[in-house]
Amino acid sequence: MGPLFRSPVSPQRRLKSAYESVPIVLMTAANSVTIVIVDDHPVVRDGLNAMLSAEPDLQVVGEAANGNDAVALVKTLRPSVVLMDLLLPDIGGAEVIKIVCGSFSDINFIVLTTLAGDEEIYRALEAGARGYLFKDMARKELIQAIRVVHRGQRYIPASVGSAIAENLPRMDLSSREIEVLQLVAAGLRNKEIAYRINVSEATVNAHVKHVLQKLNASDRTHAVTIALKRGIIRL
Structure with a gap:
């Protein structure tokens, strides 16, 4: 300062x-x-x-x-x-x-x-x-x-x-995408996430794909790392 x-x-x-x-x-x-x-x-x-x-x-x-x-x-x-x-x-x-x-x-x-x-x-x-x-x-x-x-x-x-x-780009994440990303960070697989939020596994797959694109992440782990660093999700 x-x-x-x-x-x-x-x-x-x-x-x-x-x-x-x-x-x-x-x-x-x-x-x-x-x-x-x-x-x-x-x-x-x-x-x-x-x-x-x-x-x-x-x-x-x-x-x-x-x-x-x-x-x-x-x-x-x-x-x-x-x-x-x-x-x-x-x-x-x-x-x-x-x-x-x-x-x-x-x-x-x-x-x-x-x-x-x-x-x-x-x-x-x-x-x-x-x-x-x-x-x-x-x-x-x-x-x-x-x-x-x-x-x-x-x-x-x-x-x-x-x-x-x-x-x-992170501002484009929908509330559902953030919810899915939070569950990914918690270690849940897509099938488990689908059951948790009461949607199809295909829908979860689509959400994860969109999250990776919007965060410019190479994979799920990379997406979680970016989201934690920016404060989008918390453990």
Whole structure:
């Protein structure tokens, strides 16, 4: 994360919240972009807070260290933008986005992650995230992304877009194909899978064939390896 997180946290009036003792910052500036930071690492939250405090039009109004607290905090504060980590101790960032966007479509999420091509990223974008950046992005780009997303536009830089595009074939997997792939990973043969999901063995054979094609896998084992790596299935 480099120089983004070297600056000390600027002194501001704070109120200890019920959310894991993470501070809620009281801000009263008018016409500013209000921001909530969600990350389970205090050093990341503090670094982002310090960095954003240098921008007069950006105001951090709260922080959360896990998904459940993030949902409650964001619904209470109704910020303009949420900087959202994906890997949280309880519910994932994608689920937080889905829950919040289901009630408040005007809250804009930017995913901050160290991951590339992980299933959670796709879930976050499908759930309503409007921006996606790697945590080692330059400070200038993060500031720009916040302002762009605040205007209601999407912000996905070319480098990230390429990383997404490389793995988009997995987005074509149907729920049934994912179910079959999960059972393949569990060690079941096609005949056993057919019995388990109450379809013909020929149908299962077709599903497996489609999965191999969509994941560009050479065989069943290769398909399972790819799916586990991308987070499509879990053991």
